[in-house]
Amino acid sequence: MYARRRTLPTKPALPVWKWLLPAVLGAGALYAAYHYATLPHDPPLQSSAQARTLAQDWQDLRAFGPRGLGEAGHAKAADWLAAQFRALGYSVTELPVMTTRPVDAGSTLTAGQQQLAVTALYGAGGGEQTGRLVRVPPQASSEEMGKLGLQTQIALTTCPAGTWAELVDRVLRAGAFGLVLIDDCPVAKFEPVSQTPMPLVKVAASQKAAVLALAGQQVKLTSKVEQQEVGGKTILARHVGATPALVFGAHLDTLPTSLGANRDASGVLTVLELARRAAKAPLGDQAWFVVFDGTTAGMLGSRDFVPQYAYPLRQTRAMLNFDGVGVGEPLEAAAHAELDPIIRQVDPQLRLFEEPRDQQQRPIGKALPLVGNSDHLAFKQETVRTVLLQRGGLNPFDKMLGDDQLDLGNVQKTADFAQKFAVAVLAAPWQPKEPCGLTGRNCY
Incomplete structure (x- = not known):
């Protein structure tokens, strides 16, 4: 046998494209799967959340008690609200709101061996003074108080008919070095x-007799006040990819120790009801639902929110702010002039009003400054058309801590109007406006 002298033919190598193409397709599939998995997705819509009623919402919200910043019920209410939006299938963004508030740190009224616990008036700076406790009528003028020998002494009085700030002003003008106010107000x-x-x-009124018995005696009044940092969060609920053609807003926080049924649980319930109705409707992809925080401390939440989302808010056709829609008749609206005809179209009977303007305000260039005592003001400043909805007349923030009553029928009717208005606004022609420039031309 002779040895083989030539190489046997071998199987030819695969063309590059035959192994490269499957590899590329496989890598692409893996990337697509990873990309989809990492994209934000709305949580699943829970049927139990969509079946809830306004009465159930109010029962839960009321159970948290006062929702002032820093109060125990405030944080619980915010967490509950975020959970409700998620259960309705919305993605939730929580934006922190921080501020400080004055708190009493142990104020006392001392007369001889007797010492009574008292509370610093909200906003007062504190201090310590010694003098004779002089009883004065709560409605007396500063001149009348001066004739009672109040100068350099401590004023003692009961609940005035006007504001406490006006009473403090008269007392200090009379030369007093301090004030003890018996809080026997009927409400x-x-x-x-x-x-x-x-x-x-x-x-407190329960100490009235004991304090009045000290009138005429030499006392030491010590008021201790500390600034406490408190926080909250503005809650933004929206479907992933939803445009803010409409923004529905209200505020969660209340005045300190107030249940805030009308201001503004009524607004929160309205926003939640609209979110429930829009969960499976086309409106859900064209609306943002926002519950602001820190409103009673100076609209802190909305002032932070609007600049942060200024670019997408240029797509907003209308911002509806519900602030006090649960008590009183009729429903009223203060709206951008371009929105008045749409309001008339939806409800010819709805009362339109103009928000009051401070008489001291001076024009800026040729324009008057914008007005508003609620969260819609920050939207006005970004040229967004707004509608303030409320009931019961031109009310500033309620100062009555007895705000514990709510007519759910009014909330229902407010939500009905807002839903119809939203449909009409989306159907109406609209041209977005550019923000004001340095020249002040084409401004809102």
Whole structure:
């Protein structure tokens, strides 16, 4: 046998494209799967959440109690609300809101061996003074108080008919070095005062007899006030990819110790009801639902929110702010002039009003400054057309802490109007406006 001298033919190598193409397709499939998995998705819509009623929502929200910033019920209510939006199939963004508030740190009224616990008036700066406790009528003028020998002494009085701030002003003008106010008002009030270096305190009506018995005696009034940092969060609920053609807003926080049924649980319930109705409807992809925080401390939440989302808000046709829609008749609206005809179209009987303007405001260039005492003001400043909805007249923030009543029928009717209005706004022609420039031309 002779040895083989030539190589046997071998199987030819695969063309590059035959192994490269499957590899590329496989890698592409893996990337697509990863990309889809990492994209934000709305949580699943829970049928139990969509079946809830306004009465159930109010029962839950009411159970948290007062929702002032820093109060125990506030954080619980915010978490509950975010959970409700998620159960309705919305993605939720929580935006922190931080501020400080004055708190009493142990104020006292001392007469001889007797010492009574008192509470600094909200906003007062605290201080310590010694003097004779002089009883004065709550409605007396500063001149009348001066004739009672109040100068350099401590004023003692009962609940005035006007504001506590006005009373403090008259007392200090009379030369007093402090004030003890017996809080025997027939309805509880939240009455902030301006910060002064004088001790300004209140005592409960249950201590009235004991305090009045000290009138004419030499006393030491000590008011201790500390600034406490408190926080909350604005809650934004929206479907992934939803455009803010409409923004529905209200505020969660209340005045300190107030249940805030009308201001503004009524607005929160309205926004939640609209979110429930829009969960499976086309409106859900064209609306944002926002519950602001820190409104009673100066619209803190909305002032932070609007600049942060200024670019997408240029697509907003209308922002509806529900602030006090649960008590009183009729439903009223303060709206951008371009939206008035649409409101008339939806409800010819709805009362339109203009928000009051401070008489001291001066024009900026040729334009008057924008007005508003609620969260829609920040949207106005970004040229977004707004509608403020409320009931019961031109009310500023309620100072009555007895805000514990709510007519759910009014909330239902408000949501009905807002839903019809939203449909009409989306159907109406609209041209977005550019923000104001340095020249002030083409401004909102």
